[in-house]
Amino acid sequence: MSKRSDRPESIVPFYMYGGQNTPPATSRFSVRSVLLWSAALALIGLVSWLYLLQASQVATYEYEIRTLQMNKERLHRQNAILNGQVAEMGSLERIHFVAEAWGYSLPEAGDPNRHMTLTYVRVPTPAAVEAPSTSFVGALESSVKGRLIDRFSAQMREWLNSAETTDEADPRPEG
Numbered sequence: 001m002s003k004r005s006d007r008p009e010s011i012v013p014f015y016m017y018g019g020q021n022t023p024p025a026t027s028r029f030s031v032r033s034v035l036l037w038s039a040a041l042a043l044i045g046l047v048s049w050l051y052l053l054q055a056s057q058v059a060t061y062e063y064e065i066r067t068l069q070m071n072k073e074r075l076h077r078q079n080a081i082l083n084g085q086v087a088e089m090g091s092l093e094r095i096h097f098v099a100e101a102w103g104y105s106l107p108e109a110g111d112p113n114r115h116m117t118l119t120y121v122r123v124p125t126p127a128a129v130e131a132p133s134t135s136f137v138g139a140l141e142s143s144v145k146g147r148l149i150d151r152f153s154a155q156m157r158e159w160l161n162s163a164e165t166t167d168e169a170d171p172r173p174e175g
Contacts, residue, residue: 088094099105
């Protein structure tokens, strides 16, 4: 194998620097490389800005959630206190104590004013506006008597007989 000094120099700088072995001093800042670096920096800045925006929104939502949870816990504690006060105020011992302080007393078991009397007054039925037909009155009389099956069979017989006898007249009463 030949020594390194015997080998020809690399061909890469020849193609990179336009046929010259060393790059010219002005080629260090080419417009293309400056544009690529500025585009990369802008892209990194945009991604960073979006990340920070999202992180701040998440932190804001977390703060609001924590505040709402604290309010919920505070209201729950107040509700428990109020339930205890309602139970204390509504207890039978407290009611007896307040009633005695105000001069009230329980009535005796044999007290006639303590018993309630209920009277039932029957409301009269209004008079019929129009007199019903005789067959309807007969059906009503038969429906009052007997069991449910008997009343139903009588009404069915009457209905079937009225449908057979009158074709043009309406057997139903008007009203």
